[in-house]
Amino acid sequence: MPRTKSPPKTSAAPSAASPATPPKRAAGRSGANDEDLAPNRQANILQAAERLFATRGFHGVSIRDIADEAGVPLALVGYYYGPKLSLYHAIFREHAGYIDVRLQSLAQAQQAAPPGQLLEEIVKAFVLPVLEVARQPAGYYFLRLLSRGMNDHLEEDEPIIRELFDPLAHAFIDAIAAALPHATRSQAAWCYQFALGALLHHVSDQRIERLSYGQNQPGDEATAGPLLVRFVAQGMRGACGGAVH
Numbered sequence: 001m002p003r004t005k006s007p008p009k010t011s012a013a014p015s016a017a018s019p020a021t022p023p024k025r026a027a028g029r030s031g032a033n034d035e036d037l038a039p040n041r042q043a044n045i046l047q048a049a050e051r052l053f054a055t056r057g058f059h060g061v062s063i064r065d066i067a068d069e070a071g072v073p074l075a076l077v078g079y080y081y082g083p084k085l086s087l088y089h090a091i092f093r094e095h096a097g098y099i100d101v102r103l104q105s106l107a108q109a110q111q112a113a114p115p116g117q118l119l120e121e122i123v124k125a126f127v128l129p130v131l132e133v134a135r136q137p138a139g140y141y142f143l144r145l146l147s148r149g150m151n152d153h154l155e156e157d158e159p160i161i162r163e164l165f166d167p168l169a170h171a172f173i174d175a176i177a178a179a180l181p182h183a184t185r186s187q188a189a190w191c192y193q194f195a196l197g198a199l200l201h202h203v204s205d206q207r208i209e210r211l212s213y214g215q216n217q218p219g220d221e222a223t224a225g226p227l228l229v230r231f232v233a234q235g236m237r238g239a240c241g242g243a244v245h
Contacts, residue, residue: 042080044070047138049081050091054145058088058156085156092160095142099168101129106175119179123233126172127199131221134203147200169196176236183240191236202228 048069052061063084067074081087105125113121133139149157169192177188202224208216216223 041070041072041076045072045077045080045087046091046094049087050138050141050145053088053091054141054148057148057152058084058154088156089160091142091145092164095133095138096164098129098133099164101132102126102168103171105129106171110175110178119176119236120229120233122172122175122179123195123229123236126195127229127232128225130199130203131225135219135221140203143200143203147204150196150200180236180240183236187240191239194235194239195232198228198232 045066049061049066052065052069061084063077064074066084066087067077070077077087081090102125105128106122109118109121109125130143134143149161173185173188173192176191177183177185180188180191183191206218208218208224
């Protein structure tokens with residue numbers, strides 16, 4: 001959160017609003033166009049850091065890189081967010097609201113699922129809010145950043161994953177185990193991990209157009225979303241066997 005005192009004075013002008021889709025920026029000193037920038041410099045910094053961390057990784061980005069990308073003086077990055085690790089974790093907390101959406105969707109699924117459809121409704125609560133994030137302007141970068149963190153197992157990611165995402169994972173694992181009474185909780189945990197891998201790969205990989213010879217398009221969630229839900233739910237059933245409720 002910004003401090004109450006005024007930030008260092010600078011002649012930098014305010015920037016325009018961010019784009020509606022992941023940008024393909026023209027080359028420049030910082031790599032950013034005016035259209036990539038948020039309405040204020042604090043938001044510029046967070047969005048610039050998110051873009052850079054998502055594409056280069058935590059260790060491939062410096063504070064100076066972030067300042068250049070955001071179009072702000074170097075000192076302003078530390079003024080608003082402190083050291084690089086604090087800024088990195090601030091990106092995850094900025095998007096933490098979608099965790100609450102998923103937990104609320106899970107609770108609704110457990111209370112109101114039609115007979116025989118509990119597992120499908122749980123999987124929808126797991127998948128669909130993430131697909132909604134992926135449709136948002138900054139969502140692509142955040143999910144790519146999240147996927148990178150899960151894959152690279154960086155020490156810097158561990159505290160924020162434990163804080164924000166482990167409670168979410170436990171809630172879904174418990175729900176999956178309850179919906180698959182023949183499964184042990186350890187099997188349900190494997191199912192969660194497999195489902196997470198499929199989901200993060202889907203929202204971050206762009207090869208589907210090439211692999212389908214142009215028949216499929218990245219971001220076509222009207223087609224891919226229901227198919228992904230069925231894929232995950234039926235995969236869990238097949239892996240754990242037995243009846244469901």
